Structures are given as C-alpha cells and as structure tokens.
Amino acid sequence: MSTQPWQDxxxxxxxxxxxxxIAHFWWRDDDAVKPGPxxxxxxxxxxxxxxxxxxxxxxxxxxxxxxxxxxxxxxxxQHGYAHQSHAGPGEKKCEFPESRDAEAMxxxxxxxxxxxxxxxxxxxxxxxxxPWNRIADSLPAKLDRAxxxxxxxxxxxxxxxxxxxxxxxxxxxxxxxxxxxxIGDAGAFALVTEHLRxxxxxxxxxxxxxVMTHHIVHDEACWTFLxxxxxxxxxxxxxxxxxxxSDLAAA
Numbered sequence: 001m002s003t004q005p006w007q008d009x010x011x012x013x014x015x016x017x018x019x020x021x022i023a024h025f026w027w028r029d030d031d032a033v034k035p036g037p038x039x040x041x042x043x044x045x046x047x048x049x050x051x052x053x054x055x056x057x058x059x060x061x062x063x064x065x066x067x068x069x070x071x072x073x074x075x076x077x078q079h080g081y082a083h084q085s086h087a088g089p090g091e092k093k094c095e096f097p098e099s100r101d102a103e104a105m106x107x108x109x110x111x112x113x114x115x116x117x118x119x120x121x122x123x124x125x126x127x128x129x130x131p132w133n134r135i136a137d138s139l140p141a142k143l144d145r146a147x148x149x150x151x152x153x154x155x156x157x158x159x160x161x162x163x164x165x166x167x168x169x170x171x172x173x174x175x176x177x178x179x180x181x182x183i184g185d186a187g188a189f190a191l192v193t194e195h196l197r198x199x200x201x202x203x204x205x206x207x208x209x210x211v212m213t214h215h216i217v218h219d220e221a222c223w224t225f226l227x228x229x230x231x232x233x234x235x236x237x238x239x240x241x242x243x244x245x246s247d248l249a250a251a
Contacts, residue, residue, distance in 0.1 A: 005189035006228075010236070012196050017238035023196055024208040026240045027234055028052045028129060028152060028169050028212050029215050033059040037069030040105055042215040043071045045226050048242040049233070052152075054079035054129040055120075057112030075243055076120045078148065080131040081108035105139060108188040109146035127152060127165065140166070151210035154212065166246045169210030170195040173222055184220035190231075208244050211234045 013153065016023045029042060032053045041064035042051065052071045055064070058081055068074050080095045096105045116124045128135075128143060129213025140151055140162030150165040159166060170221075171191035175183045192211070198204035213226065233239040 005185045006232070007180060007194075008191050009193050009196075009232070012193050012200070013238045016196070016200060017236075019200065021200070021238065023199075024131060024159040024244075025239065025244055026050070026052065026167070026169075026210050026244045027126050027213065028077070028210055029213045030054040030129060031056065031083070031216055032062035032064070032079070035064050038098075038215050038218070039064075039067060039102060041223065042213075043074065045223060045230065046073065047227075047234070048229055049230050049241040050075065052077050052125070052127075052129075052243065052245065055116060056083045056131075057078060057115045058082035060115065060119060062119060063082050067121070069230050074123070075245070076116060076124045077129055077150070077152070078109070078112050078116055078124075079129050080114040083131045085132075090184075092134060094136075096132045096135045096139055098136040098138065099189060100136070102136075102142065103180040104145045105136075107140060109143070109148060112251050113147045123250045125150060125243075126165075127245045133169075136244065150248050156182060164204055167207045167210065168205075169212040170210050171210070172212045173225060174214055174217065176250070180217065181219040182225060184221075185225060188225060208242050210244075 013023060019251045030176040031050055031194050032055045053074050053076050055076050056079045087094045088098050093096050113126055126148050129152045133154035137160040140160055143163050148161050151163050152167055154169050156168055171188055173183055173188050192209060195209045199206050233241060
C-alpha cells in the first residue's frame with residue numbers, strides 16, 4: 001500500500017493542530033436492517049467510534065434492537081422508508097423525487113420515524129439519510145412535518161432550505177459505478193483530505209467530515225481501510241469522532 005494518501009491526511013491534520021483546531025469526523029453506515037456477523041464486524045472495526053446506522057424502517061428487524069444494545073456507540077438515523085424508488089421517467093433512482101406527491105412522501109417518512117422511534121427509543125436520532133442520497137428540493141423544508149429535524153445527503157454544495165441540522169457525508173468508500181468494491185486508498189483519502197482542507201480554509205460548510213459505508217457489501221479492502229482509518233483518527237491529537245445528530249435525541 002502506498003503511504004502517500006495517508007501522509008497527505010496526516011499533514012492536513014497537522015495543519016489543524018497548528019491552528020489549534022480539532023477536525024471532527026463522523027461515520028454513517030447505510031442500508032442496515034438486521035443483526036448478524038457483518039454488523040458485528042462493523043462494530044469491531046469501529047473500535048468504539050460512534051457510528052450513525054442508517055436503518056430502513058420498513059425492513060428493520062426488531063432483533064436489531066437487541067444487537068445494538070451490545071454497541072453503545074451506535075446510534076440510528078432514518079434511511080428513507082422502504083428504500084424503494086419512485087422515480088419518474090428520466091429521473092435517477094429516488095424514493096423522494098420531485099415527481100412524487102409531497103403528502104405521500106411525508107406520510108411514509110412519518111411512518112418510518114414512528115417505527116424507528118418505537119424500536120430504538122433514545123438511540124434513534126430523528127434525522128433522514130435519503131436512499132441514493134437524493135431528495136426533492138422542495139422536501140427538506142417540510143421534514144419537520146414528519147417529525148424529522150436532521151438531514152444527511154452526499155457532498156451537496158447547493159442546499160435548498162431545510163432542517164436546522166443538515167450534515168452531509170463526503171467520502172463514499174464504494175465504487176458503485178465500476179467494481180462495487182473499495183475505491184482505493186488514494187481515492188478515499190483524496191475525498192477526506194479535500195474536505196478537511198476546504199473546511200480549514202473556509203471554502204466549505206464547516207461540518208464534520210463524513211465517511212459513508214455500507215457494511216453489508218464491504219470487500220476486504222474496505223474493512224482494512226476502515227480499521228486503519230479509525231486507528232488514525234483515534235491517535236491524532238487534532239482528530240476526533242462525533243455523533244453529529246446527538247443533540248436531536250432530546251429534541
């Protein structure tokens with residue numbers, strides 16, 4: 001493995017340290033529905049780092065609640081409702097597209113929120129991570145009607161009016177359009193370092209740098225990267241993990 005991508009991140013974090021700042025990271029894992037060995041491996045790999053588990057409400061196995069009791073650093077956010085595309089002709093896959101009736105979307109989101117709140121109690125954060133990271137521009141401003149006060153998409157620069165807590169992810173470690181495996185150290189660390197540098201220079205929204213994973217499809221290279229990345233964040237004095245939606249739990 002080339003050490004350069006790792007060194008670039010270390011150098012950037014050193015810049016944060018010289019400025020007397022802490023670079024906060026967060027970890028979002030999508031498509032969770034049930035317990036099992038892969039979820040346990042995710043917890044082992046995180047090694048105590050907080051993980052925001054994006055759970056699909058309509059598919060959530062009640063046994064997932066018992067599994068998460070063993071992992072107090074895990075929280076739950078809402079991953080759509082059924083992870084079913086309602087995209088119209090010419091639209092990319094999307095559960096909540098502009099072409100869909102707004103009331104139908106809000107009804108699904110409210111049902112999903114109620115189910116996750118009932119299953120996971122205070123572990124649940126009323127924040128939405130829409131499937132495929134897509135959502136109609138008109139919907140974020142209405143999420144409070146479904147009881148949702150947080151939103152997370154992927155590297156969205158132009159954000160329409162939305163909830164008070166909109167925190168994106170910035171590094172998707174899966175190469176969905178090609179191998180559907182790990183994007184590689186160079187690609188992953190370029191995304192992380194780019195966002196950190198933009199934050200430090202005031203050229204990006206100052207929000208925690210988000211790493212997005214999908215534990216149910218990881219190859220070995222994904223797991224290796226995540227283990228090493230978590231270790232680096234744990235030891236660097238200018239790096240720290242956070243649960244970005246923790247304040248929503250008591251809202």
